[in-house]
Amino acid sequence: MSHPARPAHLALARAARLWFLTFLLAQLAFAFFIIAFFTPSFLSGDYAAWNAKPHLVGYVPGDTVGNAQLLVHVYLGALVTLLGSLQFVAAIRRRYPVVHRWIGRVFLGASLIATLGGFYLTWVRGAQINAASTLSISLNGVLILVFAVLAFRSAWRRDFVAHRRHATRAFLLVNGVLFLRVGIMLAGVLLTPLGIRVDYDGGVFIAVSFLSWLAPLALYEAYLWAERSTWPAVRHVATTVIGLAAVATLAGAVAAAMFMWWPRL
Numbered sequence: 323m324s325h326p327a328r329p330a331h332l333a334l335a336r337a338a339r340l341w342f343l344t345f346l347l348a349q350l351a352f353a354f355f356i357i358a359f360f361t362p363s364f365l366s367g368d369y370a371a372w373n374a375k376p377h378l379v380g381y382v383p384g385d386t387v388g389n390a391q392l393l394v395h396v397y398l399g400a401l402v403t404l405l406g407s408l409q410f411v412a413a414i415r416r417r418y419p420v421v422h423r424w425i426g427r428v429f430l431g432a433s434l435i436a437t438l439g440g441f442y443l444t445w446v447r448g449a450q451i452n453a454a455s456t457l458s459i460s461l462n463g464v465l466i467l468v469f470a471v472l473a474f475r476s477a478w479r480r481d482f483v484a485h486r487r488h489a490t491r492a493f494l495l496v497n498g499v500l501f502l503r504v505g506i507m508l509a510g511v512l513l514t515p516l517g518i519r520v521d522y523d524g525g526v527f528i529a530v531s532f533l534s535w536l537a538p539l540a541l542y543e544a545y546l547w548a549e550r551s552t553w554p555a556v557r558h559v560a561t562t563v564i565g566l567a568a569v570a571t572l573a574g575a576v577a578a579a580m581f582m583w584w585p586r587l
């Protein structure tokens with residue numbers, strides 16, 4: 323992140339930082355849930371206990387390859403969820419560039435394996451909700467692969483402007499799974515009182531599926547545009563939208579922790 327001197331730049335940078343902090347809370351809660359839910363049954367060998375919470379397929383007796391894929395997928399998911407944010411800490415980048423490079427390699431490598439494993443779970447194992455959400459998660463996966471490669475290539479070529487952009491896009495896309503959960507819970511909190519149902523085969527779920535990776539990408543492009551725009555008004559609008567996104571992220575994360583994750587532990 324740059325160090326803008328003018329007020330409109332400063333407000334934009336602060337809004338982005340606020341959003342990042344709210345998202346960090348969501349990431350910590352999600353990673354904690356994954357580790358706390360899967361680890362006791364993994365250590366005791368009681369794999370059937372995975373199915374104590376709803377899955378698309380989950381644990382299937384006898385399907386050693388599929389069960390192993392699921393386990394590797396969720397642990398790599400927790401790992402990349404925890405690692406990605408560290409890359410935005412300027413102090414690490416400046417003082418310990420080797421650490422930044424190694425976290426980056428592990429993050430991109432783990433994201434590639436998690437994504438390929440996700441394709442296996444979806445397309446080979448048949449863990450699908452409906453055609454639209456399958457299309458959405460598959461597009462999300464393809465874009466993770468594209469931006470992970472671009473982020474790695476731009477770092478290799480020492481093109482750090484492009485690297486920062488592609489790596490941030492890869493980070494947002496890798497977190498699509500978490501945005502989906504936060505988004506669904508937020509939609510539930512906002513729409514259920516209005517009598518609108520948020521269920522797996524409804525239009526709201528499909529919309530949130532696509533928005534879970536499209537909206538963060540679009541917001542990031544808006545941020546980049548506002549950052550270099552010569553019109554202060556553009557920065558004010560972007561600052562407001564990112565500030566609202568921070569509130570929405572916090573609300574969705576609290577709802578996910580309270581109603582989706584905590585009751586399962």
Ligand code: HEM
Binds near residue numbers: 380
């Ligand atoms: C690299 C980014 C990804 C991360 C961090 C990630 C993380 C996770 C996590 C933590 C879960 C378990 C969630 C829970 O039990 O509540 C999960 C489940 C799942 N993921 Fe991913 N995932 C990623 C990418 C993908 C992609 C690209 C696909 C598909 C192309 C995919 C397909 C699935 C499926 C089908 C399940 C559910 C399996 C079941 O319930 O049987 N994932 N993912």
